[in-house]
Amino acid sequence: MLLPALVVLAALSLYPFFYLIWMSFSNITLIGGISTTFVGLQNWQTLFNDPQVWGSWLTTVEFVGGILILEMVLGIAVALAISALGAFRNLVLTLVILPMFLAPVVVGLLGLFLTNSTYGLYAYLLHSLGLFNNSDILGSTSSALPAVMLMDVWEWTPLIVLIVAAGISALPKEPLESANVDGANAVQRLRYVVLPLLRPTILVALLIRSMDAIRYYDIIWVTTAGGPADSTKIIPIRLYETAFRFFNLGYAAAIGLSMLVVTIILGRLFVGFMTRGDVNVVRDTA
C-alpha cells in the first residue's frame, strides 16, 4: 500500500535531488535552450571562497538564532501565563494562534504597511516616540534585520505557545502536588518541576521551528529582498537571487546542497529524538 506513495515521492524528491547534485557540478545556461557543461568542482570551490556567501551564512545565523531565542522565550512565557488563566484559557489561545494562518508573504506585506513612513500605524507610533523620524525602518541597515525578525516572531511565537500549552495541559499532577506539599513556591515549582517536565516538548518546538526558519524566506523577500546593503540577505535569499536573478543555476545548486546538509542534520536530531521515545514521557532530570 505504501508503494504508490513511495513511487510518486521518489519521482518528486529523489530525481530532483540527484539532479541538484549533478547541477552543482555543471555550468548551466538557459539562453537558446538549456545547455550544461560539466565543470567539476568549480562551483564548490567558488562556494567555499565566496565572502558574500559566508556573509549570508552569518546573517542566517543571526536571523535564525535571534528569532529562535525570542520565539522560544516569549512563547514559553505566554504559554505558562495563558495556562494559568483559568476561565478564558481556550478563547485566548484561539485568538493568539491566528497569525499562524496568515501566508508568510502576507505577513511581510502587512509589515511593509505597518512600518511605511507615510501610512504605517507602527511607524506613526515610533515617530511619536521620536524614533525613526528621519529614516525608513526597513530602509536602514541597522533596523531592517530586527524589523523582519519581529515580523517572523509575530507570526510564529503563537506556534510555540500552542505547543507548550499542550505540553502543560498534559503534565502529570503528582510531581506538582508533592512539590506543593514540600512547600515549594511558584518560582521554585516552575524552575524545578514544570520546566524540567516540559523539556521534551520544548525541544520538539525548537527543532520544528529551526527547520522552518531556514525553509521559508517569503517575509524577507517581499519586504527588503535582502537589502539594504545585504543586511537581511539570509542564505535562501542569496540562493534565490543567484538562481533566478543572475541565472547562475549551477552555483545556486551548490548553495542549495549546503543548505540541505544543515536541514538533514536538524532532521536527524528531530527523528532521533522522536524515536527515542522521549516525547510525552517524564524524564529523569536529576
Next chain:
Amino acid sequence: MSYAIPRKGPRPAHSPARLGLYVFVGLFLLWTLVPLVWMVLSSFRTQASMLSMPPKLFVPFDTYSYWYMFFGGGGFGHFLLNSVIAAGGATLISLALGTLGGYGLARGTWRRKADLSFWIISTRMAPIAAVIVPLYMVFRQLGLQDSLLGLMVAYCTFNLPFAIWIMQAFFRDLPKDLEEAAKVDGCNTFGAFWRVALPLAAPGLVATGVLCLVFAWNDFAFATVFTGADTQTIPVAASQLVTQQGIQWGQLMATATIILTPMVICGVAIRRWLVRGLTMGAISGQ
C-alpha cells in the same frame, strides 16, 4: 487543566501576581491582534483617509471598492480560482496517496523502516529554495512551467511527505485488533484499511487535509517561480500590488483578508488536532 495547583483556602482573586498575569497576556494579545484588526479595517478605507494622522481606529468604512475586484470576471477572482485549483488539487492528491502510504508505514514491519521514515520527513523539511532550483530545470524540460498542474506537482513535494508522515501517526493510534478481526471475517488488507481503519482515522484525515491546504494556499515561493501572468495564485497577485509607482494599500489589505479568512476558519475548526499536525505527530495535544 492548569499547571497552577489550587492552594488550600480561597485564592486571592486580585493579587499583584494575578494582575501582572492579566497585563502580560493582555499585552501579548494586543501585539498579536492589532495588525490583523488593522489589516481588515484598512481594506475599507481610502488612501486619503489612511493618510490622516494620528490614525483613527473608529472611522466609518468609507469605501467598499477594494472588495468589488474579487467578484465579477477576470482579475482577482481568477487568481483566487487559481489558488483554489492548485492548493485543492495538491491537497487531494497528497491525501489520497498519503493515507495509503501512511497506513502502509504504520502497519508495515520491515528492516530499514527507520531510514525510510527519515527520508520521508527530510523531504518535507527540505528548504524550499533548494527544492525550487532542480524543479525549475525539470519543469522547463517537461513544459510544466506556467501551469497549474506544475504548481500542484510542486506542492506535492512538501504535502505528500507531510500527509504520509501524519497519517502514519494517526493510524498508529488505532488498535490493531479491529483490523485483525475484520481480516478474520474475510476482509483482505485493503478491505481492513478501507472499511475499518480509514473511517476510524477520519478526524485525522480531515486535520491532515486542512493542514495540506493551508501550506499550499499560503505558498508564495513556489508560485512566484512556477506561475505566469495568467496562472498566478492569490498570494503572488497580492505581492504584485507592490510596485515602483506606489502601493494600493486598501486593495492589498482586502486581498490579505481574503487570503487569511478561509485558512482561519479551517484552522480553528481542527484546533484539537493542530498540535499533533504541526509537530509532525511528535506531541499529541489535548
